[in-house]
Amino acid sequence: MRVFAISDLHLDYAANREWLQQLPVQEYNDDVLLLAGDVSDRLTLLEDAFSALTKRFSAVLFVPGNHDLWINRERLPDSFAKLEALLAATREHGVHTDIYRKDELAIVPLLGWYDYSFGAADDYLKAAWADYRNCQWPGHDEASLTRFFTQQNPSLSSLALQNARRIITFSHFLPRIDLMPERIPDKHRKIYPVLGTTVLESQLRGLGSSLHVYGHSHVNRQVTIDGVTYINNAFGYPSEAHFTARRLMQVR
Template sequence: MRVFALSDLHIDYDLNKQWIAQLSTDDYRDDVLILAGDVSDSLLLLEWCLKTLASRFKKVLYVPGNHDLWVIRDGPDRQSLDKFQQICTLVENCGASMQAFHRGSLSIIPLLGWYDYSFGQPSTEIFATWADYHACRWPEHFSAHDITAHFVQLNEPLFSNLNQTVISFSHFLPRIDLMPAYIPLEKRTLYPILGTHLLEKQVRQLASTIHVYGHSHVNRSVKIEGISYINNAFGYPRETHIAAKQLLCIYET
């Protein structure tokens, strides 16, 4: 059994959707796919993607990204927490899973999250331009800290009965030093909305061997303090310089 990692498919773009449709129907029958968020804000497209991948892999493990929780196209009364609950049901109905996966000596643990500005305070420009601030809708009293705490708390029941080797995955970054040094200063204004230190605490609590993340669209594999952190984002069609646009095998039993 092989474990593959992928994130940020953004299949609203036809080119990305075609790549999924053209994946082999035979090569991955005994394998697991970690899908670390940002498939589409369309439930119909998300359903198509998960069903397509579930028909190709032995198991598809998924967490939603920020784009998946957008409700801007779903009507003025739609709430992102309600959509999250709908996604949870949809995922299971598609043959995929948002639950812990245990097989032999391996456990794969999905970690929900958001961003809480523990990587820095967003600029006025980010508050004005970052799509999540108008495309998601949260309860009126919810701050970014509340959103993050809500999702991170949902991870805690998955931390028991772990096998010897643990792979964890999240859409959001657990630590900001996963961003490479070559990122231009003008792009670093996005750092505050990339993730949360709370995820890193959970990754360390799990004693993960590997942690897969997405969101940044910057493919990278780096080992920090004994844990291998891997981002294999597919990204937007134009992002050929930072995204490999292929499956990446991260583990094999």
């Protein structure tokens, strides 16, 4: 069994949908796919992706990204309702959102959001970042929303992790800001506060993860820090084709 990873498919773009549909139907039938969020802000396209990928892989594991929880193009009252609809779609299509076991390997999806542990959001970011307009989380600010998601993540005491000799984790959001390379220009660092949360780093370390897959930044990278290998394999927007691989990546 091989394990592949990809994030940020953004199927709102026709070119990205075409890539998905041309994936071989039989090549990955014994393999697992980690789908690390931002498939589409439209439920119909999310379901199309789940349908296409579950026909190609033995198991598809998924965590939602911020775009997946937008409601600006859905008739839903808030993003909590979008989350429920999204989870219902995963159940309908047989997509895994909980711990996946295969012999001594355990793969753990980690929910998250951003809580400004990577820096404070200034007025520019609050005006420019689309989540502030396209998500609605009544009764929650970013810190409490991050707690809402991360408190649902399993700990090492979970029965589903017993006797696991290798643990792989994956999230949409970044678990640490130093995953962003030094080459990033200052003007692009303005989005750092909304890239993730240090809570995820504490959780993956507590689980004993040796490999963590993440998405969201659209900056593809593989780096090992203090014994954990971090991998971002974002598909990205068509305009980013000159620096994203736009292919599946085998991580095991």
